[in-house]
Amino acid sequence: MKSATAATALRAACLTLLLAWLGCVAPPARADERIGVIAAAIEPAQGGGGMLNATFEFEMPQALEDAVAKGIAIYFNIEFEAYRKRWYWLDAKVSSSTLTYRLSYSPLTRQYRLARGGLSQPFDSLDEALGLLKSVRQWKVIEPGQLSPRDEYEAQVRMRLDVTQLPKPFQVNAITSREWSLASDWREIPVPPAVTR
Amino acid sequence: MSRVLRYGLLFAVALSGVLLFILASASGNTTFFERNYPVLLAINGVIAAALALLVLLLVRRLMKRLWLQRFGARLTSRFAVAFALMGVLPGVLIYIVSTQFLSRSIESWFDVRVDRALDSGLTLGRAALDNVKDDVAAKARAWALELAELPDGAHLAHLNTLREQAGISEALLLSGSGQLIGATGAQVWELVPETPAPGELRQARTQRIFAVIEGEAGATDLRQGLRARVIVPIPPRTTMGSTSPLSLDFSAAGRGREGADTRALGSVGVSPNAETRYLQLTQAVPASIAANADALQNGYRDYQELSLSRSGLKTIYGLTLTLTLLLAAFAAIAGSVLLASSMTAPLLQLAEGTRAVAEGDFSPVREFPGNDEMNVLTRSFNAMTRQLTDARDTVQIKQRELEHAKAYLERVLGNLSAGVIVLNHGFHVVTANEGASRILGRDLNLDIGRPLHALDAPLAEAIVTAFAERALAGMTEDSWQQQIELKRTSTDGSAPLMLLARGSRLPLDDGDGYVIVFDDLTQVISAQRAVAWGEVARRLAHEIKNPLTPIQLAAERLQMKLVDKLPGGDADLLRRGTSTIVNQVAAMKRMVDDFRDYARVPPARLLPLDLNALIEEVGTLYRTAGAPVTLALAPGLPLIEGDATQLRQVIHNLIGNAQEALAGHPDAANPPRITVRTALAEIVEGDAKVRAVRFTVEDNGPGFAANILRRAFEPYVTSKPGGTGLGLAMVRKIVDEHGGRVEIVNRGAAGGAVVTIVLRRLAPAGSTAIAAAAPQRAA
Numbered sequence: 001m002k003s004a005t006a007a008t009a010l011r012a013a014c015l016t017l018l019l020a021w022l023g024c025v026a027p028p029a030r031a032d033e034r035i036g037v038i039a040a041a042i043e044p045a046q047g048g049g050g051m052l053n054a055t056f057e058f059e060m061p062q063a064l065e066d067a068v069a070k071g072i073a074i075y076f077n078i079e080f081e082a083y084r085k086r087w088y089w090l091d092a093k094v095s096s097s098t099l100t101y102r103l104s105y106s107p108l109t110r111q112y113r114l115a116r117g118g119l120s121q122p123f124d125s126l127d128e129a130l131g132l133l134k135s136v137r138q139w140k141v142i143e144p145g146q147l148s149p150r151d152e153y154e155a156q157v158r159m160r161l162d163v164t165q166l167p168k169p170f171q172v173n174a175i176t177s178r179e180w181s182l183a184s185d186w187r188e189i190p191v192p193p194a195v196t197r
Numbered sequence: 198m199s200r201v202l203r204y205g206l207l208f209a210v211a212l213s214g215v216l217l218f219i220l221a222s223a224s225g226n227t228t229f230f231e232r233n234y235p236v237l238l239a240i241n242g243v244i245a246a247a248l249a250l251l252v253l254l255l256v257r258r259l260m261k262r263l264w265l266q267r268f269g270a271r272l273t274s275r276f277a278v279a280f281a282l283m284g285v286l287p288g289v290l291i292y293i294v295s296t297q298f299l300s301r302s303i304e305s306w307f308d309v310r311v312d313r314a315l316d317s318g319l320t321l322g323r324a325a326l327d328n329v330k331d332d333v334a335a336k337a338r339a340w341a342l343e344l345a346e347l348p349d350g351a352h353l354a355h356l357n358t359l360r361e362q363a364g365i366s367e368a369l370l371l372s373g374s375g376q377l378i379g380a381t382g383a384q385v386w387e388l389v390p391e392t393p394a395p396g397e398l399r400q401a402r403t404q405r406i407f408a409v410i411e412g413e414a415g416a417t418d419l420r421q422g423l424r425a426r427v428i429v430p431i432p433p434r435t436t437m438g439s440t441s442p443l444s445l446d447f448s449a450a451g452r453g454r455e456g457a458d459t460r461a462l463g464s465v466g467v468s469p470n471a472e473t474r475y476l477q478l479t480q481a482v483p484a485s486i487a488a489n490a491d492a493l494q495n496g497y498r499d500y501q502e503l504s505l506s507r508s509g510l511k512t513i514y515g516l517t518l519t520l521t522l523l524l525a526a527f528a529a530i531a532g533s534v535l536l537a538s539s540m541t542a543p544l545l546q547l548a549e550g551t552r553a554v555a556e557g558d559f560s561p562v563r564e565f566p567g568n569d570e571m572n573v574l575t576r577s578f579n580a581m582t583r584q585l586t587d588a589r590d591t592v593q594i595k596q597r598e599l600e601h602a603k604a605y606l607e608r609v610l611g612n613l614s615a616g617v618i619v620l621n622h623g624f625h626v627v628t629a630n631e632g633a634s635r636i637l638g639r640d641l642n643l644d645i646g647r648p649l650h651a652l653d654a655p656l657a658e659a660i661v662t663a664f665a666e667r668a669l670a671g672m673t674e675d676s677w678q679q680q681i682e683l684k685r686t687s688t689d690g691s692a693p694l695m696l697l698a699r700g701s702r703l704p705l706d707d708g709d710g711y712v713i714v715f716d717d718l719t720q721v722i723s724a725q726r727a728v729a730w731g732e733v734a735r736r737l738a739h740e741i742k743n744p745l746t747p748i749q750l751a752a753e754r755l756q757m758k759l760v761d762k763l764p765g766g767d768a769d770l771l772r773r774g775t776s777t778i779v780n781q782v783a784a785m786k787r788m789v790d791d792f793r794d795y796a797r798v799p800p801a802r803l804l805p806l807d808l809n810a811l812i813e814e815v816g817t818l819y820r821t822a823g824a825p826v827t828l829a830l831a832p833g834l835p836l837i838e839g840d841a842t843q844l845r846q847v848i849h850n851l852i853g854n855a856q857e858a859l860a861g862h863p864d865a866a867n868p869p870r871i872t873v874r875t876a877l878a879e880i881v882e883g884d885a886k887v888r889a890v891r892f893t894v895e896d897n898g899p900g901f902a903a904n905i906l907r908r909a910f911e912p913y914v915t916s917k918p919g920g921t922g923l924g925l926a927m928v929r930k931i932v933d934e935h936g937g938r939v940e941i942v943n944r945g946a947a948g949g950a951v952v953t954i955v956l957r958r959l960a961p962a963g964s965t966a967i968a969a970a971a972p973q974r975a976a
Contacts, residue, residue: 070501071494108322108494109410109423122411167502171235173509 034058035184040157042195048144050195052080054136054187056159061179064161065126067170068112073104075162076133080141082155082191091154097141100162101133142195153191158184206251206531213244213524221517241520248527255534269545276537277530284529292522299514307504315497322490326410326482330425333480334408336363337427341476345432349474352431353379356476366424371398371475378474384420391420393428393477401428401475410482414491423482423490431474543571547578559586619703620711624649624657627710636696636717655683656696660713663700676701680718695719723911727926730912734792742789745782752778795912795923801840801934805960808837808844808890812873815848823856824869824896831876836960837890843931848873850924851894851952858898858950867948871896878955888959895951900943909941932956 040054056078060068068074078099083091102115111122112129123129147153160183163174174180219237259277262270340359344352352370360368360381367382369390375398380390393407401407407428414423482490503510543565550562561579565572607630610617616633618641620626625648629641637653649657659681667677676699683694698715756775760768809830819826852871859869871894878891901909910929915922925941932939937956944951 067505071498072502107319108490170506
């Protein structure tokens with residue numbers, strides 16, 4: 001027990017120093033690219049605006065899968081941002097929206113559940129739930145008239161595990177362990193001119 | 198540097214205190230903190246690192262001082278180590294206890310039995326739910342068989358009956374393709390029943406049954422809440438019945454029947470090749486079971502969450518504790534170093550001050566506010582240095598006074614006409630004043646430490662003898678007085694030196710010594726001699742003059758009476774003899790007159806007199822005789838008080854002397870010249886300004902011989918053959934009568950002599966000059 005205490009203390013101390021070092025020296029490191037963006041495109045919606053279709057690919061890390069299997073809900077964010085290009089200055093952000101998925105498991109009914117907004121859908125297996133999670137269809141990201149046809153736009157999308165929604169102890173894990181950091185890089189998407197109508 | 202460090206430390210400590218508080222609060226459950234927890238952690242880490250850096254800096258500085266063996270570094274480091282230990286050790290102790298406590302308590306929450314109990318509960322819950330499900334499934338199978346016996350049209354009505362009897366929440370009749378044929382249930386009217394997914398139907402077809410427990414335990418309504426749902430196929434009817442379309446009377450179907458309802462949806466026709474129909478029963482899990490299941494599930498989830506996150510929790514608490522410890526420890530160390538520095542600062546100052554005092558710098562050290570011993574010590578130190586300064590100043594003042602006194606004494610001694618010599622017991626010169634040097638004619642300051650015998654053997658001999666005689670005589674008084682005549686052997690043939698010496702014993706630092714005070718009596722003696730000569734002359738003149746006239750008369754008478762009676766040769770002899778006698782008597786008479794004049798200079802009758810006029814008057818007499826006389830008379834001289842007759846003789850005597858001196862030495866290159874000057878002299882004596890008339894006669898002749906110069910004003914001292922030596926003596930006598938001074942010096946390199954007379958007795962302003970008496974000699 002004593003050695004375990006000492007080890008914990010030592011690890012904590014090391015971690016502190018590491019954190020301090022990180023805080024001092026290293027710029028905030030981007031999350032590893034554990035989620036791949038297979039495809040992403042904006043298609044014009046009927047009546048104006050644009051819909052995003054995107055397909056992501058990732059492997060659930062074992063720790064995350066275990067946590068889900070124990071009944072802990074995890075959140076995935078799909079973030080979309082659109083910029084108006086400006087040659088004279090930094091690009092201006094004109095639109096940004098976030099889609100939040102909540103993935104949970106009920107050990108009593110042995111069902112997975114994927115919730116998006118108010119809607120939730122049960123699944124018998126994790127893979128089925130992830131299948132839905134990984135492909136986003138018909139997500140209205142651009143409202144009609146939001147973009148002007150005169151300007152050029154660029155958009156980007158990414159998906160990541162929302163660590164901040166995790167219970168606090170897991171956040172510590174997320175800081176220290178690679179298994180808990182799950183995110184994709186920003187994927188640039190061209191904005192078709194039709195969307196700007 | 199130190200101030201920056203101190204403020205940096207204060208700032209860091211304050212900031213870390215706030216952050217630690219926030220961090221500790223964040224270990225509770227607040228959403229804000231949850232989101233910003235990593236940031237907090239990082240900031241704390243940064244501060245810990247900054248503090249660590251500070252500590253490193255401080256320790257390095259201290260080590261450097263130690264290495265350089267700077268004064269006070271050892272004490273500072275000792276203080277610092279002690280303070281740091283006092284600060285850090287309890288912290289470490291608390292830290293160890295806390296982490297151990299933490300780890301133990303967290304581990305104690307998680308227990309295999311609790312784990313198993315929760316699993317069992319879960320299994321129990323599942324079993325209860327399965328029980329409900331199995332119950333529904335059994336009912337569904339039975340009802341399917343029952344329905345199979347009925348024509349399709351009667352299905353719904355019968356189902357409704359069955360459902361109501363069994364108390365099933367909802368029953369659906371589905372076509373083979375999954376389309377809703379009919380529905381009956383408590384809430385059918387409020388919500389459109391959901392049709393099963395295709396996969397579920399497929400499973401029902403292949404496995405003859407699909408049963409599931411679904412829903413969320415927390416929800417209460419049928420659609421969301423926990424429920425058992427069973428789908429079974431209804432076997433095709435063995436005997437085909439009527440194919441009349443089933444029409445359901447919605448209104449009659451049972452509005453009145455306790456909320457239960459039945460309805461058929463769409464126009465459902467039963468095709469001849471009737472495909473398999475499906476029956477779906479949905480039964481809400483009883484509320485008590487659902488609530489318990491919900492509680493169970495929540496508890497399970499929380500437990501699992503905790504269980505999964507316990508390492509994370511431990512890390513959080515450990516991190517918080519460690520950060521606290523690090524911050525506290527670093528702050529303690531840094532604080533201790535700074536505190537130690539500030540504590541030893543007065544000491545260092547004192548050390549500096551001590552060194553400064555040792556080097557003679559008594560400037561006070563900086564005093565610190567406060568009343569502790571260190572500051573009191575500093576103040577005492579300053580008081581001490583002040584006293585030292587005062588003492589030193591006093592000593593310096595005393596010393597200066599002493600020096601002044603000594604200088605004054607030396608000045609007095611130096612200006613003393615008497616000579617003073619201090620000798621040690623071996624008769625070596627210890628001190629001698631200016632007067633001694635002057636009298637003895639050598640600079641005795643150069644002879645300090647030399648024996649007196651080496652300097653002036655006769656004097657030394659006389660002194661030693663005098664002291665020895667005193668000692669031999671056994672006299673108690675050691676001082677003596679005696680006249681010492683020193684024979685001079687120098688080449689200038691100066692007269693012997695007469696000294697009146699007084700000697701006495703003087704205790705010196707290194708034993709007995711002697712002090713000799715002596716005066717040059719030569720002048721005094723010469724003055725005495727002059728007086729004596731005057732007396733002698735007067736008597737001689739009286740005594741000699743009386744017989745002279747009879748001698749002269751007798752001689753003339755002899756000549757007159759006998760010259761005719763004698764033959765030629767004898768008459769000539771007689772004439773020569775008498776003439777010689779007469780001449781010699783006349784000469785003797787003249788000489789006697791001179792003596793008498795000298796001895797009996799009548800008292801001067803002092804009247805206002807213009808000296809310049811007198812000189813001009815006398816000077817005209819010498820215009821044409823001998824060496825030319827140049828008069829350089831200062832105009833506007835004040836009148837003097839003088840006796841014209843006597844002063845005229847003085848001028849005569851001086852110019853005559855000069856003429857005689859020049860007469861014997863014709864020199865082509867240096868034509869003889871006599872210059873007579875007068876000038877107004879002003880000297881300052883004390884407060885008063887004294888005016889005098891100076892009268893000089895100078896010539897460019899050979900000057901006086903040294904032996905003559907000394908005694909030039911004594912009677913019968915002369916360098917001239919046939920001179921009586923009374924000329925200058927007379928001058929002096931007259932000048933003395935006038936209260937003036939006369940000096941004679943050789944002109945040095947230029948050659949010649951200068952006689953200077955200073956007449957100080959001036960006529961009162963406003964008096965007029967008495968016309969100079971006729972130039973005739975005083976009788």
